[in-house]
Amino acid sequence: MELLHRYTKDGLNLVGAYWEPKEKKACVVFTHGMFDNVIENNFIELIGENLSKEGYGFIFGHNRGYGVINSIIVRDPVTKKAGNKIIGSTYEKFGESIYDVDLWIETAKELGYKKIILASHSFGCLKNLYYLSKKGIEIIDGLILISAPDTAGLVGRREESKKMFLEAEQNIKAGNSKKIMEGKMLNIFPISSRTFYTFRKGSILDIFPLVEKPKSFGIFSDINKPILVILGEKDSVIVDTPEKDLEELKKRAIGTNDFSSKLIYGASHKYIKKERELSFTIVEWMKDRY
Template sequence: MASVSFVHDWTKDGLRLQGVHWKEVRRKTCVLFIHGTSGNIIENYFAHVLGEHLVKHGYGFFYGHTRGYNHLNDILTKDGNHRRIGARYETFSECMYDIDLWVRKVRELGYDSIIVMGHSLGANKAIHYLAHEDVSAIAGLILASPPDLVGLSKRYDGNRDDMIYEAQLNVKNHEPMKILSHLHDGWLEMSSQAYLERCLDECEADNLPVLRNPDNFGALATISRPIFAFMGDVNEVNIHTPSEDLALMQAKATRCPTFEYAVVEEANHNYEGNEHEVAQLVVDWINQKFAIN
């Protein structure tokens, strides 16, 4: 059984977030996990299994909550107040503060090498961070179920044009936190600002534009670390087939020294029932790519 501990610390913009550390002292490499929309460690069995596997094979694991954990939360601020965020109100660009906090914390815990792993929305956040921060300790990037956020909004938000109009009007009227009249993707209540930051063409979160397929994938094309990406083939976030989407991402990662990908058969978006299989895929890639015995 791995040694697991909770960590609390402050982002540079004054929010107290919580992380969970699966401790490893034999080696100096740690996987930093960035969760997806409304994620949290309590409900993420996939991440728990992954942490156990990584420690068993000599790697640390750190699950870093972002300000978008849960549908709705009230996060303590340094001035003693609380800020209401969660997936409903999250501003995508602020993920830089959250990931920066956990990168610094993982280094403070004694790890020399960090592999950033983003799941779902966390994959877009990880790409955004690596495209803007050149942290020498970050050795690689893992993308689990990486989505084309804008493409998916075009495919599944039947009222998308109305939602964009309503969101832009609310922001113009100084009501960025006003909840839209329609659900995003049929299930998620979102504020006006959050929707525009996530679903508008060429927004900062639009860094895997598989549906639009421009010549250059912007942020992804700047990343010069090895990348491993994977998806399931059941209820996934793919635009075409999972293998076609992953192959397109591979082709657009033009500075990446190696981009490998896999499709996990009979696995869904959260890898329920396939947790051990996926954890072993991650361990095998790290062992192979970084030549650690």
Template sequence: MTSDNNQIKNITWQDIEPLILDEKYKEFFKNFDPETFKLVLDEENKSKVTESILKMLKSTDPENATPEYANEIIEIMRNVVNKIQEIKPMDLIFTTTSDDLNLPGFYYPSKQKDICVLFIHGMSGFILENYFGHVLGRTLQTNNISFIFTHNRGYAHINDIKTNKVNSEGGFETVRNGAVYERFEKCVPDIESWLKKGRELGYKKFIVIGHSLGVSKVIHHFYKSNPEDVIGVILASPPDMVGLVKKTEYQSNYEKLLDEAKQNIQNDNPRKLLSDEVWDWYTLSSQTFVDLFEENRPADNLPILRNPEKFPELESITVPILCIVGENDDIAINSLEEDMTILKNKATNVTSFETYILPRANHVYDGEEKGFAEKVLDWVGKVRR
């Protein structure tokens, strides 16, 4: 091991976990000091590492506290460290939209350039609070599939996104967005700018993953742009945005908020904040609320509750789809199984539509990040061929 390899020097459990494929060993390493991984490539340290492993095994798994089993673990550790050394560091990159917003993204490059997976986050999402996105990126990257965790203008609750316009002080002007103020239809230039960035990086084909509201954005972008180099779409935790506020158990004061929002827009105050939260969590501007939650607006492209004969935007997708939800997700309109069946039946032009319910997982796959990543990896591998 070279001491100047910063990826090894700063190794954490978050780096290690995606590379431990056997659940039997994962539980062991979860409580293991990552510092020990730095020692395994040096034969002089083998006895010290073996001693640490045996000590831990005696307290956690006495039956396997043998030198032979310790050597198995050391071999796994060496493989992990070698893989980490091969992986290029995650990189902060930017793309500029057609309306001059500089959006940040996190790039997990691989050696192969045939395909790149783009991740489109949901309401207020961003990478600092999205562990499953990081695990997904690392998992794909270690399997020679590049990944970009993209940010659209709706990242975080409020943000100030830099433009290229110089202000009076010599700096750059910013535009305030975030979940509070974003306009849904701007997802089209946002996603288009990330596809353009991927092409600039040398990729020829893309798979686009939308999570939660990001699903609605991915579908709307496909409907508007019909990108020829997108070869697959993943709908992760797909929501009926309008249904999730019209059902009283989710939002008891929907009609009141809609009337209030429309009145504010009529009074030429579309950015005025509403008097109450959505889902006891989101404080939204009036225009954003109408964009996302009024019937027949562009965000209303998965109307499971109303269940009309056709879902035109979903019908526009002509490539394979994976629809994945957590077993404990709280977005169901009917049941998770029924909702996914409706979506599958409405996606009439896809070449395939696979559904999967991830056991024990919630809306953001807490504790089941690896299972989510492995399912995506498996599906991407099939589409990639």
């Protein structure tokens, strides 16, 4: 595994972990979820090692939402003057994630890959879907969604969210958009007002509406490339039951004639102690198609 240091188009210095294969059949570009990073992720190393053994490249690219609160080197794209920016999942702006996904896709191209499969876990799935909605589906050759959440829907159906959205809105109107909320994300992590406010229905991240199940399912239904959806039996993002959720997504994947899903029994959202099954599922799906 090699660490890659790259700058996004808006000047952030991000780190990517790259597993290089002997041959370059295709590259899986992975977008992580909230609060995640390459050091503390429990399954990413196994996936990278197993994919590279089969001739596939693997890039786990940090995005500006890695960790809780972090200081990232930022360089002005014009003047090249360097400084630091405090971001992390606590402060990130969802719309800016497009720069991060684009960085690692372009890196894969620079490394010589002709086929790119865009993969993600948790909140990263929404970032990848948003990216495709803006940049176009033709950029990729396949899509892997691991524990994809309807964040806006799930947050919206929690009673305490009404009070939190009101608090966030008041802080933003008062010019305190970076003010930390009194309540915590997932009852654990601090979250800024501006970041939490994007979790409301109708925002730009309301892009995977599994809770409300509207007639139009958005970009997910437009994807005309092979899709693999993976869900843990005990996942925290489940809307109805894991079986019903996967069946609903199969019905919504009307743009592709190659939809696959895998329910990993006993698995939680982080797939602890189920890493090998998760890795095997991805590797075998790749070997069947690329």
